[in-house]
Amino acid sequence: MEKNKKENDLMEKIVSLCKRRGFVFPGSEIYGGLAGTWDWGHFGVALKNNIQQYWWKKFVDSRRDMYGIDAAILMRQEVWQNAGHVENFADPMVECEKCKSRFRIDQIENKEKCENCGGKLVEAQKFNMMFQTRIGASEDSSAVSYLRPETAQGMFVNFKNTVDAFHPKLPFGMAQIGKAFRNEITPRDFLFRVREFEQMEIEYFIRNEDWEKYFEYWRGEMMDFMEEVGIDMAKVHEIEVGDGDRAHYSSRTIDFEFDFPFGQKELFGLAYRTDFDLKNHKLEYIDEEKGEKIVPHVIEPTFGVGRAVLAVLLSAYHEEEKEGEIRAYLKLKPNIAPVICAVSPLLKNKPELVEYANIKVYAPLKAEFGRVAWDDNGNIGKRYRRQDEIGTPFCIVVDFDTLEDNTVTVRDRDTGEQERVKVSELKNYIKERI
Ligand code: ATP
Numbered sequence: 001m002e003k004n005k006k007e008n009d010l011m012e013k014i015v016s017l018c019k020r021r022g023f024v025f026p027g028s029e030i031y032g033g034l035a036g037t038w039d040w041g042h043f044g045v046a047l048k049n050n051i052q053q054y055w056w057k058k059f060v061d062s063r064r065d066m067y068g069i070d071a072a073i074l075m076r077q078e079v080w081q082n083a084g085h086v087e088n089f090a091d092p093m094v095e096c097e098k099c100k101s102r103f104r105i106d107q108i109e110n111k112e113k114c115e116n117c118g119g120k121l122v123e124a125q126k127f128n129m130m131f132q133t134r135i136g137a138s139e140d141s142s143a144v145s146y147l148r149p150e151t152a153q154g155m156f157v158n159f160k161n162t163v164d165a166f167h168p169k170l171p172f173g174m175a176q177i178g179k180a181f182r183n184e185i186t187p188r189d190f191l192f193r194v195r196e197f198e199q200m201e202i203e204y205f206i207r208n209e210d211w212e213k214y215f216e217y218w219r220g221e222m223m224d225f226m227e228e229v230g231i232d233m234a235k236v237h238e239i240e241v242g243d244g245d246r247a248h249y250s251s252r253t254i255d256f257e258f259d260f261p262f263g264q265k266e267l268f269g270l271a272y273r274t275d276f277d278l279k280n281h282k283l284e285y286i287d288e289e290k291g292e293k294i295v296p297h298v299i300e301p302t303f304g305v306g307r308a309v310l311a312v313l314l315s316a317y318h319e320e321e322k323e324g325e326i327r328a329y330l331k332l333k334p335n336i337a338p339v340i341c342a343v344s345p346l347l348k349n350k351p352e353l354v355e356y357a358n359i360k361v362y363a364p365l366k367a368e369f370g371r372v373a374w375d376d377n378g379n380i381g382k383r384y385r386r387q388d389e390i391g392t393p394f395c396i397v398v399d400f401d402t403l404e405d406n407t408v409t410v411r412d413r414d415t416g417e418q419e420r421v422k423v424s425e426l427k428n429y430i431k432e433r434i
Pocket of ligand 1: 184266268269307
């Protein structure tokens with residue numbers, strides 16, 4: 001009970017911090033909100049971009065065997081028919097006899113009683129989670145299309161184009177970051193279960209006999225990524241997904257689950273999709289060296305961006321008590337933090353301090369690192385508190401001594417300790433620490 005309250009409080013604190021500090025806002029808020037949608041504010045975009053860019057650098061730019069793609073969200077309906085989604089992308093549901101609320105059976109603890117009104121839950125029809133739409137002015141069924149529920153198919157349908165353009169040798173992969181849409185029955189838990197989200201996915205094409213080797217390899221790569229962006233690995237659990245619970249295309253899946261405040265839930269997944277998709281799209285690969293035609297098999301590491309951001313925020317959130325006051329700060333890794341450093345003149349009504357801070361400190365740091373904030377609002381204590389909540393690793397203050405000796409105070413977010421650093425040394429000081 002006590003633990004539950006603490007965990008609920010933590011979630012409330014994160015949601016409120018995200019809104020107050022401009023990370024994430026409720027979607028369509030001024031009209032009462034739209035369930036399952038969230039809008040990213042300035043610092044949220046920066047945090048999300050940093051995670052995505054890190055992912056792209058690690059899995060695409062620093063490898064020789066990976067090809068990027070950015071496919072259209074709308075695709076012909078045949079893609080989803082042949083991929084099995086029109087028939088299978090549905091979850092078993094239950095419905096409350098009394099208030100008619102619907103729930104996904106795998107997402108509720110009490111499978112007999114309605115959590116809203118206590119009414120009896122009965123089996124309901126399966127519900128396909130793809131958002132259907134129509135292309136063009138025609139009402140005809142041939143105009144039906146879907147907003148993609150996964151980025152994966154955008155890669156499979158471009159498999160031939162990629163092979164023809166780049167002539168890759170097996171094994172090789174395709175990588176994509178992009179939006180996906182699912183008409184979730186009960187969106188909940190902030191960024192965790194939403195209707196519009198982003199995925200970072202890899203389809204890694206291999207010979208079927210090598211699948212176990214590459215499954216293991218990608219399991220390791222995924223773990224490394226989680227650690228590198230600052231996810232608390234003590235809260236990550238690998239779960240082997242059982243036969244009845246896997247997606248229709250997978251013959252082995254591991255879920256990486258995270259201890260969220262609302263329970264241990266899926267963060268990312270790793271699936272062995274066999275040759276299911278390429279076969280269904282009637283695609284093949286010619287191995288020129290061996291002179292044979294094969295249908296490659298696929299290992300798919302998949303990462304939800306929103307869930308990654310949430311796990312990073314929950315891992316980074318710290319509170320400490322000092323002199324009766326609670327200090328909350330986000331211990332984000334400097335490479336992921338939305339702001340690397342904030343620059344402040346001690347007093348904003350002293351032109352000599354403002355000018356020095358602006359021209360000699362802020363401008364060169366901004367040109368070097370980009371993610372640099374100017375903060376002259378309120379007193380220094382308030383500025384530190386604000387930057388702590390944004391997760392800014394370094395706060396730099398220009399004071400009267402600076403004008404004499406060209407040194408500034410640099411305060412460390414995690415320890416709260418301050419040291420004097422020469423202005424001419426600032427760039428190197430920060431570079432060494434990121
Ligand atoms: P769940 O069982 O939680 O619905 P899933 O197994 O259907 O998830 P996948 O189809 O494997 O999820 O999707 C790949 C990744 O996309 C997930 O690991 C997760 O990070 C992310 N994801 C899936 N659905 C959502 C959603 N509704 N909101 C936010 N992220 C999602």
